Amino acid sequence: MKKDIEDRADIYLLVKEFYVKLMNDEMMRHFFIDFTQPELLEEHLQTLVDFWENILFYTGGYRKNSMAPHLKLHQRKPFKAEHFKCWLSSFSSTVDEFFEGENSHAIKSRAQSIAIVMEIKISEQNS
Numbered sequence: 001m002k003k004d005i006e007d008r009a010d011i012y013l014l015v016k017e018f019y020v021k022l023m024n025d026e027m028m029r030h031f032f033i034d035f036t037q038p039e040l041l042e043e044h045l046q047t048l049v050d051f052w053e054n055i056l057f058y059t060g061g062y063r064k065n066s067m068a069p070h071l072k073l074h075q076r077k078p079f080k081a082e083h084f085k086c087w088l089s090s091f092s093s094t095v096d097e098f099f100e101g102e103n104s105h106a107i108k109s110r111a112q113s114i115a116i117v118m119e120i121k122i123s124e125q126n127s
Protein backbone atom coordinates (compact mmCIF):
# COMPACT_ATOMS: atom_id res chain seq x y z
CA MET A 1 0.00 0.00 0.00
CA LYS A 2 1.24 3.50 -0.84
CA LYS A 3 1.49 6.22 1.77
CA ASP A 4 -0.60 9.39 1.84
CA ILE A 5 0.76 12.91 1.25
CA GLU A 6 1.81 13.93 4.75
CA ASP A 7 4.26 16.79 4.63
CA ARG A 8 6.29 19.29 2.61
CA ALA A 9 8.77 16.63 1.48
CA ASP A 10 5.93 14.56 0.00
CA ILE A 11 4.53 17.60 -1.83
CA TYR A 12 8.01 18.44 -3.14
CA LEU A 13 8.37 14.91 -4.58
CA LEU A 14 4.94 15.23 -6.18
CA VAL A 15 5.52 18.61 -7.88
CA LYS A 16 9.05 17.67 -8.96
CA GLU A 17 7.88 14.48 -10.68
CA PHE A 18 4.85 16.29 -12.09
CA TYR A 19 7.11 18.90 -13.71
CA VAL A 20 9.34 16.17 -15.19
CA LYS A 21 6.20 14.95 -16.99
CA LEU A 22 5.06 18.42 -18.10
CA MET A 23 8.51 19.46 -19.31
CA ASN A 24 8.86 16.26 -21.33
CA ASP A 25 5.45 16.58 -22.92
CA GLU A 26 5.50 17.78 -26.51
CA MET A 27 2.27 19.76 -26.11
CA MET A 28 3.15 21.33 -22.71
CA ARG A 29 6.86 22.01 -22.69
CA HIS A 30 6.70 25.46 -24.36
CA PHE A 31 4.92 26.85 -21.26
CA PHE A 32 7.81 25.79 -19.04
CA ILE A 33 10.79 26.76 -21.18
CA ASP A 34 12.15 29.19 -18.50
CA PHE A 35 12.42 26.33 -16.05
CA THR A 36 15.11 24.53 -18.02
CA GLN A 37 17.36 26.74 -15.83
CA PRO A 38 17.73 24.65 -12.65
CA GLU A 39 17.70 27.60 -10.18
CA LEU A 40 14.50 29.00 -11.70
CA LEU A 41 12.89 25.56 -11.63
CA GLU A 42 13.86 25.06 -7.99
CA GLU A 43 12.43 28.46 -7.01
CA HIS A 44 9.20 27.68 -8.86
CA LEU A 45 8.89 24.23 -7.27
CA GLN A 46 9.24 25.81 -3.81
CA THR A 47 6.40 28.22 -4.70
CA LEU A 48 4.26 25.26 -5.78
CA VAL A 49 5.06 23.43 -2.54
CA ASP A 50 4.00 26.55 -0.54
CA PHE A 51 0.78 26.67 -2.57
CA TRP A 52 -0.19 23.02 -2.07
CA GLU A 53 0.98 22.90 1.54
CA ASN A 54 -1.32 25.82 2.27
CA ILE A 55 -4.23 24.07 0.56
CA LEU A 56 -3.74 20.72 2.32
CA PHE A 57 -2.43 21.82 5.72
CA TYR A 58 -3.45 25.53 6.01
CA THR A 59 0.15 26.62 6.66
CA GLY A 60 -0.39 30.20 5.38
CA GLY A 61 2.85 30.01 3.39
CA TYR A 62 1.29 31.05 0.07
CA ARG A 63 -0.36 34.45 0.01
CA LYS A 64 -0.20 35.42 -3.66
CA ASN A 65 -2.86 35.30 -6.35
CA SER A 66 -2.17 32.11 -8.25
CA MET A 67 -4.54 33.04 -11.12
CA ALA A 68 -2.73 36.25 -12.11
CA PRO A 69 0.45 34.75 -13.66
CA HIS A 70 -1.68 32.36 -15.71
CA LEU A 71 -3.93 35.10 -17.08
CA LYS A 72 -0.82 37.06 -18.04
CA LEU A 73 0.93 34.07 -19.59
CA HIS A 74 -2.18 33.20 -21.62
CA GLN A 75 -1.75 36.46 -23.57
CA ARG A 76 1.62 35.25 -24.88
CA LYS A 77 1.04 31.49 -24.88
CA PRO A 78 -2.67 30.68 -25.18
CA PHE A 79 -4.05 28.06 -22.80
CA LYS A 80 -6.40 25.71 -24.64
CA ALA A 81 -8.77 23.01 -23.35
CA GLU A 82 -6.31 20.26 -24.30
CA HIS A 83 -3.60 21.93 -22.17
CA PHE A 84 -5.85 21.89 -19.10
CA LYS A 85 -6.77 18.25 -19.80
CA CYS A 86 -3.11 17.27 -20.07
CA TRP A 87 -2.10 19.33 -16.99
CA LEU A 88 -4.81 17.65 -14.90
CA SER A 89 -4.24 14.10 -16.11
CA SER A 90 -0.47 14.43 -15.54
CA PHE A 91 -1.10 15.85 -12.07
CA SER A 92 -3.51 13.03 -11.11
CA SER A 93 -1.33 10.29 -12.54
CA THR A 94 1.70 11.62 -10.61
CA VAL A 95 -0.31 11.65 -7.37
CA ASP A 96 -1.48 8.06 -8.05
CA GLU A 97 2.04 6.87 -8.88
CA PHE A 98 3.37 7.76 -5.43
CA PHE A 99 0.50 8.26 -2.99
CA GLU A 100 -2.95 7.19 -1.90
CA GLY A 101 -5.33 8.24 0.88
CA GLU A 102 -7.40 11.18 2.02
CA ASN A 103 -4.91 13.97 1.23
CA SER A 104 -4.06 12.39 -2.11
CA HIS A 105 -7.73 12.38 -3.01
CA ALA A 106 -8.18 15.94 -1.72
CA ILE A 107 -5.25 17.38 -3.71
CA LYS A 108 -6.57 15.90 -6.99
CA SER A 109 -10.04 17.21 -6.37
CA ARG A 110 -8.73 20.72 -5.48
CA ALA A 111 -6.55 20.73 -8.60
CA GLN A 112 -9.61 19.93 -10.68
CA SER A 113 -11.77 22.67 -9.17
CA ILE A 114 -9.00 25.30 -9.44
CA ALA A 115 -8.40 24.29 -13.08
CA ILE A 116 -12.12 24.72 -13.83
CA VAL A 117 -12.10 28.23 -12.33
CA MET A 118 -8.88 29.06 -14.20
CA GLU A 119 -10.35 27.92 -17.50
CA ILE A 120 -13.47 30.05 -16.92
CA LYS A 121 -11.40 33.14 -16.02
CA ILE A 122 -9.28 32.65 -19.12
CA SER A 123 -12.33 32.33 -21.34
CA GLU A 124 -13.78 35.52 -19.79
CA GLN A 125 -10.51 37.30 -20.57
CA ASN A 126 -10.87 36.18 -24.19
CA SER A 127 -14.38 37.56 -24.62
Ligand code: HEM
Residues within 6 Å of the ligand: 031, 032, 047, 048, 051, 064, 065, 066, 069, 070, 073, 079, 083, 084, 087, 110, 111, 112, 114, 115, 118
Ligand atom coordinates in the same frame (compact mmCIF):
# COMPACT_ATOMS: atom_id res chain seq x y z
C1 HEM B 1 -2.86 24.47 -18.72
C2 HEM B 1 -2.63 24.47 -17.40
C3 HEM B 1 -1.48 25.19 -16.74
C4 HEM B 1 -0.28 25.63 -17.27
C5 HEM B 1 0.22 25.52 -18.70
C6 HEM B 1 0.43 26.27 -16.17
C7 HEM B 1 1.68 26.87 -16.30
C8 HEM B 1 2.28 27.60 -15.32
C9 HEM B 1 3.48 28.40 -15.49
C10 HEM B 1 4.29 28.51 -16.78
C11 HEM B 1 3.73 29.02 -14.32
C12 HEM B 1 4.85 30.03 -14.02
C13 HEM B 1 4.29 31.41 -14.26
C14 HEM B 1 5.23 32.53 -13.89
O1 HEM B 1 6.09 32.34 -13.02
O2 HEM B 1 5.08 33.62 -14.47
C15 HEM B 1 2.71 28.60 -13.38
C16 HEM B 1 2.65 29.00 -12.07
C17 HEM B 1 1.82 28.44 -11.14
N1 HEM B 1 0.83 27.52 -11.40
FE1 HEM B 1 0.26 26.87 -13.20
N2 HEM B 1 -0.31 26.19 -15.04
C18 HEM B 1 -1.48 25.53 -15.33
C19 HEM B 1 -2.48 25.23 -14.46
C20 HEM B 1 -2.41 25.37 -13.10
C21 HEM B 1 -3.40 24.92 -12.15
C22 HEM B 1 -4.72 24.24 -12.54
C23 HEM B 1 -2.94 25.24 -10.91
C24 HEM B 1 -3.55 24.99 -9.57
C25 HEM B 1 -4.33 23.96 -9.32
C26 HEM B 1 -1.66 25.89 -11.08
C27 HEM B 1 -0.87 26.38 -10.06
C28 HEM B 1 0.20 27.22 -10.22
C29 HEM B 1 0.83 27.97 -9.14
C30 HEM B 1 0.47 27.92 -7.66
C31 HEM B 1 1.83 28.73 -9.72
C32 HEM B 1 2.79 29.71 -9.03
C33 HEM B 1 2.17 31.12 -9.08
C34 HEM B 1 3.05 32.12 -8.34
O3 HEM B 1 4.17 32.39 -8.79
O4 HEM B 1 2.60 32.61 -7.29
N3 HEM B 1 -1.36 25.96 -12.42
N4 HEM B 1 1.85 27.75 -14.02
